[in-house]
Amino acid sequence: MTENTQSTGIAPSLPCPSCGSQLRYSAEHKKIACDHCGYLEEVDKSDDEVIEQCLEDAISEAPMYIPEQQGKKVLECQNCGAHFMVDAQKVKVDCGFCGSIKVNTEAFEHQYFQPQGIIPFYVSRKEAEKSFAKWIKQGAFHPSKLKRMAKMDSLHGIYIPFWTYDAQTESTWSGQAGFQQQARPTMSRRGQLQQVANQNMVWRSGNGHLSHFFDDIQVVASGGLDQRHMNKILPFNTNEVVNFDPRLLLDWEAEVYSVDVEKGYQMAEIIMDQKIRNMCAAQLGGDEQRNLHINSTKTNLTFKHIILPIWIASYEYMGEIYHFTINGQTGKAGGQKPISYVKIGLMIAAFVGFLVLIWFLREWRVFS
Numbered sequence: 609m610t611e612n613t614q615s616t617g618i619a620p621s622l623p624c625p626s627c628g629s630q631l632r633y634s635a636e637h638k639k640i641a642c643d644h645c646g647y648l649e650e651v652d653k654s655d656d657e658v659i660e661q662c663l664e665d666a667i668s669e670a671p672m673y674i675p676e677q678q679g680k681k682v683l684e685c686q687n688c689g690a691h692f693m694v695d696a697q698k699v700k701v702d703c704g705f706c707g708s709i710k711v712n713t714e715a716f717e718h719q720y721f722q723p724q725g726i727i728p729f730y731v732s733r734k735e736a737e738k739s740f741a742k743w744i745k746q747g748a749f750h751p752s753k754l755k756r757m758a759k760m761d762s763l764h765g766i767y768i769p770f771w772t773y774d775a776q777t778e779s780t781w782s783g784q785a786g787f788q789q790q791a792r793p794t795m796s797r798r799g800q801l802q803q804v805a806n807q808n809m810v811w812r813s814g815n816g817h818l819s820h821f822f823d824d825i826q827v828v829a830s831g832g833l834d835q836r837h838m839n840k841i842l843p844f845n846t847n848e849v850v851n852f853d854p855r856l857l858l859d860w861e862a863e864v865y866s867v868d869v870e871k872g873y874q875m876a877e878i879i880m881d882q883k884i885r886n887m888c889a890a891q892l893g894g895d896e897q898r899n900l901h902i903n904s905t906k907t908n909l910t911f912k913h914i915i916l917p918i919w920i921a922s923y924e925y926m927g928e929i930y931h932f933t934i935n936g937q938t939g940k941a942g943g944q945k946p947i948s949y950v951k952i953g954l955m956i957a958a959f960v961g962f963l964v965l966i967w968f969l970r971e972w973r974v975f976s
């Protein structure tokens with residue numbers, strides 16, 4: 609990721625205090641680094657600014673972030689719609705999410721909620737490349753072209769936006785619990801124990817109250833990657849979130865959220881309601897539940913905005929976009945690969961051929 613970029617004078621294009629070259633954040637050293645003279649600077653590990661913000665006051669009070677003031681520009685991919693930030697000096701940019709070069713390079717000024725917290729990159733480009741090379745070779749039923757198509761230079765290190773939500777919930781519930789009647793073993797005429805299938809279900813009504821506090825429900829706010837895809841490389845260890853420091857973005861890309869704080873909360877609510885339902889069902893008990901009605905209220909709603917590191921490689925195959933991602937904190941990798949129907953067809957043909965051969969040999973032996 610090393611680039612010999614000229615300082616443009618926009619903050620935080622940060623000169624090295626020792627030689628004056630441009631500093632960057634290095635995942636290899638996990639420090640702010642100077643490639644020119646080897647100067648290293650510790651990252652501030654404090655996290656006192658990563659605090660809950662009231663969801664109701666979100667629009668009026670949250671501190672805003674203007675990428676242009678931080679030496680960044682926001683670009684929009686015209687192919688997949690992702691919005692991401694790169695260093696303002698960067699001339700040629702391709703989209704980390706779909707590999708497209710159809711990127712709207714006309715930076716437009718925007719304001720965003722300032723991220724409160726960040727997990728810096730711990731997985732270096734070298735480690736990410738190794739992991740990618742290993743993954744792309746795995747599996748027999750993928751097109752052979754894949755290894756050639758999935759180029760290392762499509763690998764992007766990018767910070768992905770997340771919302772986390774807290775809520776105190778109170779739920780009253782009522783429903784019916786079904787208890788499967790134990791099948792009683794009986795003695796058969798021959799004196800053997802026999803299980804008698806007994807499908808009787810006994811239903812009992814119940815009701816109750818559930819009080820539960822949700823802490824840090826994580827919602828992906830990315831426009832380029834959905835939750836389903838992120839699930840493959842979760843979890844992040846959010847204990848390592850530190851205060852947002854724009855210096856950690858030096859030489860790195862960052863996506864700005866496409867899912868806003870209210871929309872994100874709607875997703876968090878779906879996640880919470882599903883968990884509440886499971887917990888109420890557990891309180892009700894039984895082998896099965898029916899007519900479970902739940903009434904919930906959620907109060908003390910708060911949120912945080914954090915950005916988390918991933919490595920991503922994208923490629924297009926037969927008009928579909930495939931992603932490979934690595935958790936930039938833990939190194940956990942996941943992705944999708946196209947399946948080669950030709951290879952599967954050949955294997956089926958070989959198997960059928962083998963059966964025909966066996967049949968033929970047997971017939972031949974009978975007649976000879």
Ligand SMILES: [Zn+2]
Binds near residue numbers: 624627647
């Ligand atoms: Zn230096």
Ligand SMILES: [Zn+2]
Binds near residue numbers: 690704705706708
């Ligand atoms: Zn794109």
